[in-house]
Amino acid sequence: MAAQHPSGGGKGLRITLISAAVAGVVTVVAGLLIVVSSPEEYGLARDSLALEAQPRQTGAAQPQQAMFEAPPSVPPPLPALQPAPAMLPSTPRRLVIKRLGINAPIGSVGLDRRGAIQVPPINNPNLVGWYRHGPTAGEGGPSVMLGHKDTRSGSAVFSRLYEIKNGDTIEIKRQDGVTAVFTVGGVEQAAKTTFPTQRVYGDQPGSNAQLHLITCGGVYNRTTGHYTDNIIVYATMTSSYRS
Structure with missing residues (x-):
């Protein structure tokens, strides 16, 4: 017969896992709020992109002509x-x-x-x-x-x-x-x-x-x-x- 966890230990483990999941969601939400409030730092603002x-x-099939200089x-x-x-x-x-x-x-x-x-x-x-x-x-x-x-x-x-x-x-x-x-x-x-x-x-x-x-x-x-x-x-x- 397989060994069983005591009922108190199983309850404590569930509480620990739920707490960790909630903490993870809070961390993700906080991170998104920071990105939205400062879009330039994360490349989301259009003008902040590195423009070539x-x-x-x-493309390679249409090579650019030489520029006048x-x-x-x-x-x-x-x-x-x-x-x-x-x-x-x-x-x-x-x-x-x-x-x-x-x-x-x-x-x-x-x-x-x-x-x-x-x-x-x-x-x-x-x-x-x-x-x-x-x-x-x-x-x-x-x-x-x-x-x-x-x-x-x-x-x-x-x-x-x-x-x-x-x-x-x-x-x-x-x-x-x-x-x-x-x-x-x-x-x-x-x-x-x-x-x-x-x-x-x-x-x-x-x-x-x-x-x-x-x-x-x-x-x-x-x-x-x-x-x-x-x-x-x-x-x-x-x-x-x-x-």
């Missing part, structure tokens, strides 16, 4: 196509990059009180901002447009801009009913501390109609609340058509 430098997010005084890279003649000014209304699934409205932006270029409002993440003190899209010179990469609530209009490649086309639908078609000639990733202002905003020889798109890139700096770099797309108008 852009653009290195394509040159001193700030060097002109923008041009596509291997004949530029189309510049057109008269007309307000840009919509930006389309079919390969990236981008189809977004355009609004105008100017300068803030510090003299820095404004960005589209953060509460309208799908809006592209056109710098209204520069040329319109299709007019001679660089037409500059900006868009957010992401916001605290999710991705934004230029979240996939790092995927754009040389030879891709960008369409700008204008107020006059003409769609200007721009071909990408190069993509640059530049530190915000050494932004190539002359190449992006300055007039260039030849007065070709150019389109320069700007968004954030690099690594997100939690201290400053900004990304370290900019992604800049350089494109030249190569054709147009009437909608």
Whole structure:
């Protein structure tokens, strides 16, 4: 016959096991409360994630093209196509990059009180901002447009801009009913501390109609609340058509 525990010993063992289980549950709950109250320390806050430098997010089957690199005084890279003649000014209304699934409205932006270029409002993440003190899209010179990469609530209009490649086309639908078609000639990733202002905003020889798109890139700096770099797309108008 198997040996039996005395009834008092069995009761004491049950009490001990129940107490240990309760203590374990309390410990787990307390740990969860600590994590929820300090999400940044545990990688739960979106902006606290270690964001890899852009653009290195394509798979092995689609190797990333070489980025354009040159001193700030060097002109923008041009596509291997004949530029189309510049057109008269007309307000840009919509930006389309079919390969990236981008189809977004355009609004105008100017300068803030510090003299820095404004960005589209953060509460309208799908809006592209056109710098209204520069040329319109299709007019001679660089037409500059900006868009957010992401916001605290999710991705934004230029979240996939790092995927754009040389030879891709960008369409700008204008107020006059003409769609200007721009071909990408190069993509640059530049530190915000050494932004190539002359190449992006300055007039260039030849007065070709150019389109320069700007968004954030690099690594997100939690201290400053900004990304370290900019992604800049350089494109030249190569054709147009009437909608």
